[in-house]
Amino acid sequence: MRDYGTIETQVHSATLPAYRRYTKGKMTLNRMGNPIRMDWKQALVNDGRGYMLANASPDLVVSGSVNYAATDPVILMVVPSGFTIMPFCVTVALENATGDDNWVSIGFDTGDLYTSGGEAVALIVNNLRSDSPYGSSVCKAYSGGTAIVMVDPAAGERMIFHWVDPFAATDKRACGVVQWEPKYCPVLVGPASFFVYVYAATTAPDIQCGIQWVEFESEALPE
Amino acid sequence: MEGGTTLVRGVTLPKYPNDSDGSISLDSMGNLIDCDWIQARINAGYGFNFANITPDTTITGSTSYAATDPAILVQIASGTTMVPFYVNIALEDSAGVDNYVVIGCDTAALYASGGGTAGSALNSLRTTGGGTSAATGYNGKTAIVMTDPGATERTLYNWVNQFADVATDPPRVIVWEPKYPPVLIGPATLYVYVYGGTAPEFQYSVQWIEIPTANFTQ
Numbered sequence: 001m002r003d004y005g006t007i008e009t010q011v012h013s014a015t016l017p018a019y020r021r022y023t024k025g026k027m028t029l030n031r032m033g034n035p036i037r038m039d040w041k042q043a044l045v046n047d048g049r050g051y052m053l054a055n056a057s058p059d060l061v062v063s064g065s066v067n068y069a070a071t072d073p074v075i076l077m078v079v080p081s082g083f084t085i086m087p088f089c090v091t092v093a094l095e096n097a098t099g100d101d102n103w104v105s106i107g108f109d110t111g112d113l114y115t116s117g118g119e120a121v122a123l124i125v126n127n128l129r130s131d132s133p134y135g136s137s138v139c140k141a142y143s144g145g146t147a148i149v150m151v152d153p154a155a156g157e158r159m160i161f162h163w164v165d166p167f168a169a170t171d172k173r174a175c176g177v178v179q180w181e182p183k184y185c186p187v188l189v190g191p192a193s194f195f196v197y198v199y200a201a202t203t204a205p206d207i208q209c210g211i212q213w214v215e216f217e218s219e220a221l222p223e
Numbered sequence: 224m225e226g227g228t229t230l231v232r233g234v235t236l237p238k239y240p241n242d243s244d245g246s247i248s249l250d251s252m253g254n255l256i257d258c259d260w261i262q263a264r265i266n267a268g269y270g271f272n273f274a275n276i277t278p279d280t281t282i283t284g285s286t287s288y289a290a291t292d293p294a295i296l297v298q299i300a301s302g303t304t305m306v307p308f309y310v311n312i313a314l315e316d317s318a319g320v321d322n323y324v325v326i327g328c329d330t331a332a333l334y335a336s337g338g339g340t341a342g343s344a345l346n347s348l349r350t351t352g353g354g355t356s357a358a359t360g361y362n363g364k365t366a367i368v369m370t371d372p373g374a375t376e377r378t379l380y381n382w383v384n385q386f387a388d389v390a391t392d393p394p395r396v397i398v399w400e401p402k403y404p405p406v407l408i409g410p411a412t413l414y415v416y417v418y419g420g421t422a423p424e425f426q427y428s429v430q431w432i433e434i435p436t437a438n439f440t441q
Contacts, residue, residue, distance in 0.1 A: 007229055010253060017253040021233035028253035038254035043232070046250065068278050101315055105278040105426065110350045158346045159274040162313035162426035163396045183400045184262050184270070184308055184430075187349040197278055220236035221352070222267040 012036060041088060041185070044214040050128035051137040053077070054210040060122070061095055061206040062143045064198030068103070070152040071115075074144035074198040075123070075209055078112050079190035083138050084221055086185040087194055089212040094165075094176035094198070094205045102200040104178045106161040108186060109153035113193040116149045118142030128212065137215055138190075150195065160186060176205075189218050232256065261308055261404075264432040268353010273297055273345045273360035274428035280342035281315055281424035282362045284417030288323070290371040291335075293414035294363040297429055298334050303357035304439045305407040309430035310380075310415060314395035314423045322419035324397050326380040329372035332410040334359070338367035348430065357409065357433055369414060379405060408436055 010017070010026035011033075019025035028036045044050055053075075055062065064074045079085050092104050123141045127134065142148050163178045188194060198207055230237075230246035231253075239245035248256040264270060273295075275282070284294045299305040312324050338361030345360045347353050361367050380399045407413060417425055 007247065012253075017251070019231040019249065019251050019253060021231055021251070023231050025229055025231040025249045025251075025253050027229055027247070027249060027255055035255045036253075037257045038250050038252075040248075040256050040258045043248075043250050043254075043256045047232070070277065103278060103313075103315075103426075108350065153276075155276060155344050156346065157276040157344060158272045158348065159276060159278060159426070160272055160348075160428050160430070161311055161398075162275070162278065162428065164313040164315050164426075165395075182309065184259070184265055186270075186272075187266055187268075189349060189351045192350045216236055220238045221349075222263075223241050223352075 041086065041214050044216065045128050048127060048129040048133035049216055050212065050214050051125060052128055052210060052212045053123045053125045053141050055208050056122035056124045058208060061208055062145050064144065064200065064205040064207060066200065066202065066204045068197060068199045071150050072144070072147055073150055073195035074207065075196040075211065076114055076118065076142045076148050076150055077194040077211065078114050078140045079188050079192045080138050081191045082218055083190045083215060084218045085139060085188050085194070085213045085215045087211060087213040088181065088185050089210070090180040090196060091210040092178040092196065092198060093208045095207065102165050102176070102205050103197065104163040105159055105197040106180055107153070107157050107159040108188055108192060108194045109156045109158060110192055112191045113151040113153060114140070114142060115151055117146050118144060118148040119146060139215065158186065187221070189221065261306065261432055264434065265348050268347055268349040269434070270348035270430065270432045271345060271356045271358065272348050272428060272430050273343060275342055275426045276344045277342050278426060281426055282364050284363065284419065284423045284425060286418065286420065286422045288416060288418050291369050293367055293369055294417040295415040295427060295429060296334055296338060296361045296367050296369055297413045298332050298359050299407055299409035299411050300357040301410045302436055303409045304434045304436045305358060305409065305411065305413070305431050306404050306434070307407070307413050307429065307431040308400065308404045309428070310399040311428040312397040312415070312417065312425050314425045322384050322423045323416065324382040325378060325416040326399055327372070327376055327378045328405055328407055328411065328413045329376050330411055333370040333372060333412040334361060335368040335370055337365055338362060339365050341365065360429070377405065
């Protein structure tokens, strides 16, 4: 049988290990001998490869649309070629949604679908690790403060989440907060686009929003 | 390349070629960096999504339950195993009472006729690379006719809301994300019933991974 070597382990001590990069570290075990696991997406955030976007100021809301239009998302993120993102959280808080049937729909597709518009209300992109060891995200983000014009994704579109609330009157019980935090994330190999539609039948909803994702070079993906 | 060892991850992420001996990645604290097997399958391009592609093109459910009339049906072919891990349904204009969503699965290919893919698409959860799905999806925009699964039916999830008052009801959004998903060895069928006093209109997303059955059962 081929010798595959050994895996060295070390029971977790009061002082956390601080292994240097590219060294052979010892796998940390608890006192019951269980490996201490680190979710790989959290490891990417810890590395500085996690990013977030949000309204530049909480009181600067972005307006959604009256009625759905495939070419008019309220948020559009574009991933450049050579990089991959895995979005893991979208939060949309709806304000003044006095019309009925307010919808939030999240989707993605191949290609850079941005055409024009957007950005009248600034979205701020930051690293989820405060010292930003990898600097800025390679993605571009556009808000529908000025209407975005996007190429219609049509049949290649992947709609992955839908949310609706009636809000027929200014409701006293329903909460207009949408949180999409999937257990398993989609994989957007750049060039690719990630978009969020927010629309209603009669009154365009104002929103605050946040998107969070991990980002890395595409060549690290399985072949 | 050396196998069976650990290596603390560096600035550059490892990118081992297929079939090579990789090292186990640790973070700087010695923690094992693990990847969930379903997420790994999605990353490899074998996660799939069947959903509305036009968000305002809603699908209509039924006015009452009929075992042979699901609102969504995904059928997996022989030779492939399907592990469904996510179903999302958002109900609109459900002015009637007692709106139900029921998710189930069964052995065998139960699709008989009807249905279609109007307003929907079945695509990979990875934008490029990976494989082609061995599943076929149908939605009830045109009524689906399914063989009654009968006594072998596995009902995985039930949801109900009264919706007597549209103005004050809470959001009508269902997300089914089981901690331990079922395993459907093809041929097999996953289906979703959506029905109420007034046929509810809805949008949806159904997601799963696929694995060759030969790999799965040995």
